Amino acid sequence: MPRSKKGKRGSGKSGGRNGVKGESGASDDDLASEAMSHYSSASENALVLEDGTGEAVDELTALEETEDKLRQCIDDLTDKSAKMRQAALESLRLVFSSRVLYDFLTERRITLTDCLERCLKKGGGEEQAAAATLFVLLCVQLGGGDEAEECFKMIRPLFSAILIDGGANVSARQSDLVRSMSQLEGVFMSSYPNREGALPASKPGHPALCSAALQAWALLVTLCPVSRLAVLLDLHLPKLQACLESSDVNYRIVVGETIALLVELGRDIDEDFEVEDSDGLCVSLKGLATDSNKHRAKNDRRKQRSVFREVLHYIENEDFQEEKIRFGVEGIYIDGWMRRLVYDAFKDLLESGVRHHLQFNSLLRDIFGLGAPLILDAGVKVNKISRFEKHLFNSAAFKARTKLRNKVRDKRADVM
Template sequence: MPRSKRGKRGSGKPGNKNGLKGESAASDDELMSDVLSHYSSASESTTVLEDGSGEQVDEQTAQEETEDKLKQCIDNLMDKSAKTRLAALESLRLAFSSRVLYDFLTERRLTVSDCLERSLKKGSSEEQAAAATVFALLCIQLGGGDEAEEGFKMLRPILTAILMDNTAGIAARQSCARALGMCCYVSAAEDGEDLIKSLALLESVFMSSYPNREGTLPTPKPGSSGLHSAALQAWSLLVTLCPASKLTLLLSFHLPKLQACLESSDVNYRIAVGETIALLVELGRDIDEDFEVDDSDGLCECLKSLATDGNKHRAKNDRRKQRSIFREVLHYIENEDFTEEKIRFGVEGVYIDSWMRRRIYDAFKEILESGVRHHLQFNPLLRDIFGLGAPLILDATIKANKISRFEKHFKALSPPHSRTKQRNKVRDKRADVM
């Protein structure tokens, strides 16, 4: 996801009282580069690597070197320099999104959580935004077990406080909204209390974009549309876990309000609203095949207008993106037909053949970025969510202990938590091996 440049950063000018920051910045960049080079070269299916001199280095040595770099990044999260902490957060973000580090992080999860808590409490808006994203990645790495649940309960109050703080930076609030949705989705407890609280918090954010009693949309404040989009998308992710009784209440209240928000002046918020409407209608039809939207004719007319919008005052790319999305939404509302997509990774693939699966996949893609395919291939959590089974081990040279480690982690996800039962909705036989 695009990272905001707002918020204060530590000064690196050589003439200030902390004149060593210029040297520190250079070492930070080198450390990040080293971490990334290790992660790009140490593949899951190779047992030997070559260093710059042409000598072979075994996988164990490469793993140890990489972990040493990551340990240094974790240590740097406690540095006094804001620039050093930001560089460490960026290094961890890239590493967590590109690899599966369950064993490494299980032993250090409390240390990392403590450091992220400090950044969220005392950092600038930019540091808070980065820390929230790294925390979401940490929950994905820990796989939705007790460790992730423990971390979520620890940091949820801080994420909530930043999200609800009107004086906090927009970038930080957006990142906290995404992290709150993802971490709750991954680690919500069986009793559903975390789910209900998180839904209510996210609702309180994007509902400020709803029309007033006279039916007029409020004038958005600078940056508020991006925050409303992030909160709405996080909320819609959590809606996929709701039982039918809760869904019925949500549908009756939110669908009419969201329909009015299709007139929003912000294209990205309009698109988020349109996709959420399609998701809610799909969930409603899952509950009752005869489910109908109130004023469906008015909704379809509005969708047709957006799907054919040729307003020259809008940017060309915005018009193209809007028309594409709303054609899909309209087609689904009218014909219950979804344009499916196949995501390929390794020798496998998974079908995105519903609005629910798309929302879930897009949420992980937004956090993991280009690493989403690697995690689909190797992360037991994502494989469990999309019904892919245990990670495939296709290379005979991979050591037996690595296979047993994957199996052990996958089995750890087996207890029938309520969230796992809800995720059965997105499992089907559309995953395959090519």
């Protein structure tokens, strides 16, 4: 099926499924308080942000008390009680996702990494999954420098061992997806059709594991050199198209989004790139975009139709529904499948804290081309910025966005 004339990117309305709508507006202090309150229910150590009269304590005292409780959480990761360790992991996860703690964690990164390694080795499936998630958050907190790389090298062998161990807990394997592309392929390719073209029978927990592996693999694909990318497109696009017939709705959606990403990357390196059997692909996508099967849950049908309408529209017209994510006086544009994939990965990890990290976390700001964190007067409000200032900001954001996309393309250039 020939592609129609190239559409204008960003022609859709902003504020889609990954936009601001639907994200929590809870403040950072609320999230930290919630985390410590959660922890206190198990450890009987509550974080108190008010004095005995109910009046708020000063910010410095609150920070000191927060750090004291964080130290206690880290100590409790070595407790004999699995319940205590699990509570500590959950409390640390909530705080790590809602605040930037670079200085505090830099001094304790080795200790914390050792504790998480112990949880991964000796804990049950839920504890392993929680420890893996917390380790990813630790790397996000430490940024893209030597500290994060040092911690990653310490724990990567253990992650790899869990991922390739077919007998390991499914929940743990699903969370431990920080490893090479070949290992990830070994997981999700088990969902590919056999020689007769039939999809394998689905085992409990297997679609979720394949979804997580495919999403992690897709992130790494965006950094591949052009020569390697061409091989991956030829190998995986036909097989992924067959996986659109999977019985699991969430896996079908991940497959559809991955197909759109691969097509976008293919078009980035070759304007005339076409999908093999594009007619068959569009027929499959159209069927999923209009699916009204009453045997499926209503919410699943709605979600599936929404995603596959976007995928079909992009495959046919190369038109992507642009979104703008606002935080403070800044914002980032989601103008393609690659950028959406990266943003969604951080949003899934950081949840309602993603805006805070976009404002203050150097790693996220570097990835999205935002530069150093802005330092604004506390009295500055978004609605007090003049229209001219907004125009200047939007112009600068557009230039930064274009520069970042070109930079990413350059990173995928062949290196001899």
